[in-house]
Amino acid sequence: MLYEICKYCHLKSAAAETLDSDELKKLERSCFQTQFAKGDLIFKQDALSANVIFIREGLVKIHIKGPEREQIIKINKGPTFLGIPTTFGDIINHYSATAITTVDVCFISNETFQQFIYSNGKFAYEILHDLCKCQLHTYNYCINHLQxxxxxxxxxxxxxxxxxxxxxxxxxxxxxxxxxxxxxxxxxxxxxxxxxxxxxxxxxxxxxxxxxxxxxxxxxxxxxxx
Amino acid sequence: MLYEICKYCHLKSAAAETLDSDELKKLERSCFQTQFAKGDLIFKQDALSANVIFIREGLVKIHIKGPEREQIIKINKGPTFLGIPTTFGDIINHYSATAITTVDVCFISNETFQQFIYSNGKFAYEILHDLCKCQLHTYNYCINHLQxxxxxxxxxxxxxxxxxxxxxxxxxxxxxxxxxxxxxxxxxxxxxxxxxxxxxxxxxxxxxxxxxxxxxxxxxxxxxxx
DNA sequence: TTTTAAATGTACCCTGCATCACATAATTAT
DNA sequence: ATAATTATGTGATGCAGGGTACATTTAAAA
Incomplete structure (x- = not known):
């Protein structure tokens, strides 16, 4: 991987913007970039949750297999993080993620991500803020669909x-x-x-x-x- | 308020357990304990979101007024935090909280809470973990109710x-x-x-x-x- | 291209459940 | 205690929308 590729990445999340040079170097060492084609499963419900994923570009559907049918909960559009709730909320994924366009992602090791939470308050706050907004969005989705x-x-x-x-x-x-x-x-x-x-x-x-x-x-x- | 009341409080959250003596003293200074009776509105949807609230004891219903009817999203049982998503996710509350038993709560100033996020990684991680679990719970609620x-x-x-x-x-x-x-x-x-x-x-x-x-x-x- | 499979459009039926209407019971206010 | 309000139970009715069935189009595979 190229040196300082994260540092000069123009698709950084608000959270990653808070990282300093040293932290970005650390990120580089525990980050792996790859692509998914339309229709590819990125991670699967009921499998062990693995990495934090950052969507650089593309659309990903978050879907859950319910008792009756498949349900699309939301569509994630890069640049954004993917699957933080399922990675940190439980060992097992509670939902699946599937590419609905070509998707460019970075896998980030949980340990590194967690270290940033521990050591960089601004980073933690940005992630927390995202999670809160996501939660409100879900409540909204819920009410709209139920009523x-x-x-x-x-x-x-x-x-x-x-x-x-x-x-x-x-x-x-x-x-x-x-x-x-x-x-x-x-x-x-x-x-x-x-x-x-x-x-x-x-x-x-x-x-x-x-x-x-x-x-x-x-x-x-x-x-x-x- | 009594000195070191937070320090010896036996109803601390997992997050508050990570606070050291100095931080607990700081918490005391920006924390106000009170009670709500059954049926009392704790905070209201569409009002400006104000404080982080910690439920020490009691049951609180989280409810949203939808286009057709009132919807109870979840029941929060102390000890637990209340309304973090709505406090940090938007300026306006996206839901209401109402006591369904006598409820004993602590109001905590947003600034103090935010400072803990910034300065104490373990605290931040605990909150983040709670939010993730809450999100998964909501997805589950959603699927169950929709299907x-x-x-x-x-x-x-x-x-x-x-x-x-x-x-x-x-x-x-x-x-x-x-x-x-x-x-x-x-x-x-x-x-x-x-x-x-x-x-x-x-x-x-x-x-x-x-x-x-x-x-x-x-x-x-x-x-x-x- | 030809074949196969998947996606889409329409019509019909059938069922779950909201709504209405009203009776009764339980609370709360006077 | 009495009145007024709110909560609860139960039958009758209506309809949104899911499921079935099949025709047709579009896309993928051979």
Whole structure:
């Protein structure tokens, strides 16, 4: 690995920005960069949790196998950490992570990560802050999915993709209708029906996996009303 | 406030156990102990988030007002911290906390808490560990509620109360049927119907708010099957 | 290209459970 | 004690949306 590659990496997390030169050198020595192709499993639910992973670039879905079906809990977009809760919360992974685009990641040894928590308060605070925000996001996801019905949940999912993942009202859906159902918590058939209703009502433009949100105002209303 | 009251407090969190004498003195100076009665609102969703709170003793429900109804996300049982995600994740509270028994708490100033994170790696790690476990618990709650139907969700709620809150198969329900519905995510009427079905099948003994789990095995099966 | 497999769209049926409506019991206030 | 409020039980009704079934399109493999 190249010398001081971490130091000059432009995809550092807010936490890694707090590290000094010595710490960055240490990071380099216990960090391994690699890539995953679309569809590759990054880590698996029920397996022993291993490393902290930093997503440099790409999209990763976090999904859990429930009693009935697969559930997509969130989509992580690089640059961000991946799997901290499952790495430090238990020995066993409580969820899986799968690449939904080509993904560029760094594996970081737990020991090094933990040492930074111990020795660098700013680093710890950044990680803690991320975890808190993630927790709030999960509560929000939870409430939205539990209390809204089909149209509201799908509207949520579309707005989530447009606003937080692609930052564009026009995007190429990086998943199948089935997976969108896993995200919006409804069946593949309902996704089809609802998407076509949204299309008929000129809320979205739909062409296979190409989606354009035409009437965000109305979509937000559908999301709010449930 | 009494001198060195924190130092000799027997209800310290794992995190507070890592504090040295000086830090404990500092904690004392920025810590205020008080009580809440059953039903008292401790902090409110949409209000500015204020302090870190440590529950010394008692039960607190964490609840969110969703688009349709109130949702009880979890029950916090002292000794434990309360509201760290909402205090550090955003300026505004994303959920409310209400005492469901008499509750004895310590308010801790954010600044002091944050200083401990910065200066004491072990403290930071303990908090981080708690947050991770809390996150995993939430994912679990989420999946269970999204994919199971009525009987499974109610079975979950009863097992949760027995195993994690009261550590006893026999307990006095600290809430109304309506609130149990908010926890199990079903209507008041469904809670009534389901509880009485469980009673008829000799899975539980039911007498007003007094509940005894008679057949935990079967209840677990109902929970697993959904 | 041809073959196979996976993804998608639509129609229909069926069921879980929310909601309504009302009776009764238990609390709380006066 | 009496009234008023809130909590609880139970039947009847309606409907959202999951599941099934099948047609069709698209993508992957041979």
């Amino acid at each position: 809204k019905q089909g149209p509201g949940r799908l509207a949520d999912a579309l707005l989530y993709l447009a606003n937080e993942i692609f930052n564009d009202n026009n995007f190429l859906l990086p998943m199948t209708r089935h997976e969108l159902g896993d995200l919006a918590c409804c069946s593949r058939e309902s996704v089809s029906r609802l998407l076509n209703e949204f299309k008929k009502d000129n809320i979205i433009q739909l062409e296979g996996k190409k989606i354009t949100i035409l009437n965000k105002e109305l979509l937000s209303q559908i999301s709010k009303r449930g | 199971k139907q009525g009987p499974g969700r109610l079975a979950d709620a009863l097992l949760y109360l027995a195993n994690e809150i009261f550590n006893d198969n026999n307990f006095l329900l600290p809430m109304t049927r309506h609130e149990l519905g908010d926890l199990a995510c079903c209507s008041r009427e469904s809670v009534s119907r389901l509880l009485n079905e469980f009673k008829k099948d000799n899975i539980i003994q039911l007498e007003g708010k007094k509940i005894t789990i008679l057949n935990k095995e079967l209840l677990s099966q109902i929970s697993k099957r959904g």
